[in-house]
Amino acid sequence: MSRKLSGILNSMHEKNMDALIAVKPENIRYLTGFNPSSFSLLLLKDEPVLFTSKLDIEDASQSSKVPVEELKSLKDIKELLKGKIGIESSMTVETYKKLSNNFKANITDLIEVSRMVKSPDEIKNIKKALEIAEKSFEDVEFSGTENEAAAKLEYNMMVRGSSKPSFETIVASGERSSLPHGTPQVTEIESPVVIDWGAVYNGYASDTTRTIIETDKQEEIFNIVLEANKKAVSAIKPGVKTSEIDKAARDVIEEYGYGEGYIHSTGHGVGLEIHEMPSLSQKDNTTLEKGMIVTIEPGIYLEGEFGVRVEDMVQITNRGNVLNKLSHKLTF
């Protein structure tokens, strides 16, 4: 049995949990090695079983570290459930309703908490995803239309071995750079241009943002955002709370009078999902530990003018170890 799996089973025993049901594909992949392409269910107990549809059984039998059976109906699973059962917070009410008559379920993030600290193999995959993403970025000229640049960037990543973009690539230029989630349009790129993109390697994601700037005003804002980014990174070490990292970045932006425009959190965990625990936000109080990988991504958004964001990926070692190699300051 893998260390990850026995760790989860130990935590379950401590909580007197008789079984835990995982249906989130990333959680199943994390614990079994199998990447579901259709609805699958991992029943965690002392002798775990992975249930998949016929569609996935050939693939699962080859890749799962846990014995595989065919999932015929959720009713069959319901029969197997006795005692105190844990379910993921992301389970849908539909699945819950089909499974839940016989037990009182406990909503738990046990698996996702375990996923926060990455193993050496996971770190290797994340670094490789980031390397693919950064090299692919360097081969794009940000001229032409936003969607052409995004298409080129995604093409470069896939040819280099990324299975897909880790999220919908953002290429938002000119006035639209003030939309933190601006999707690429069929319009010529203006300055500044915010590019937020990532690759997926062996299931693991990368996440980076750069803003290519032109004018003095853009540079002025860029320098504040970069200062906030660096303050947050230098506040990172094991034992510090995530909300303190958020505050380090937020304080810089507020100090310059742009606090109103800082409408998102400073970062988040990255791994099998593009957004995972912890959140580096005002409300989150996770204690940073060695082996976590988080983003640091402060931004300033001037509605009707432009926006700037600078995002790095940071591994928690004895300090905050920035994994990105790409320059922060990029100009037209």
Added chain:
Amino acid sequence: MSRKLSGILNSMHEKNMDALIAVKPENIRYLTGFNPSSFSLLLLKDEPVLFTSKLDIEDASQSSKVPVEELKSLKDIKELLKGKIGIESSMTVETYKKLSNNFKANITDLIEVSRMVKSPDEIKNIKKALEIAEKSFEDVEFSGTENEAAAKLEYNMMVRGSSKPSFETIVASGERSSLPHGTPQVTEIESPVVIDWGAVYNGYASDTTRTIIETDKQEEIFNIVLEANKKAVSAIKPGVKTSEIDKAARDVIEEYGYGEGYIHSTGHGVGLEIHEMPSLSQKDNTTLEKGMIVTIEPGIYLEGEFGVRVEDMVQITNRGNVLNKLSHKLTF
């Protein structure tokens, strides 16, 4: 108020539902026109309100047909809920738990049932997505590696105005074509090659599969699959049950002795989501209506040898109107 929205409100009244909560992004987009980039909540009642985070408020205020307010906390929403409340089957238990103390919720697919029959505008968007996908396919030479071909196909679609692939492109060749969900590998393309791909235009998806064949054995299997595809299409007309369409395809494949390998359903609805209602499966008994758009995608999968699938998109008019223009039979 839009026709879609008033239709939903009428259905709610008929069911004595006091309010309905939608959090699924596609359902919110369907009813408001706004495409959420972060957690948003549409509270449907006689005077509907769309709640979004600060991140999305600028965008939502411009695009939503429903008044927009800032979503500060789910607790605030909970205060607003009285009487009989409908929730989507896809809502997570976490969200449900935060909202549900004050009411007994009714799990409902009201919005998704309404989405099955497409408006002329929706059909236009789906046709455009399919046109982008097919033209992009014609510009790819299926030589080199599987992942290069997939990257080229996705690039072509994005440059033509697709916002993203409608799902992870499948390019599965040689022996791996027997995996219905085979993801592209960094390996040279062999015969046959199954390509399953789609574009997204204005939020609407396309979904098509072609298999490029070479040998006589591959052609023999291909002909059976194509016969199954055509039998299913010709069985389509308003008033027929989805299970009958599945049976039409399944019967052909069983007749030739390949029933064991037909491990998936014959098709599904396509629209704002790549898989939506109805399912064209043995268990589903939705009655087909004019304006639905579904896939027809029989396949035969010979484990350890190869697989063949042929998938078209079909609009239900007085009959089954195939929307694809690409040839079925493609050879190396």
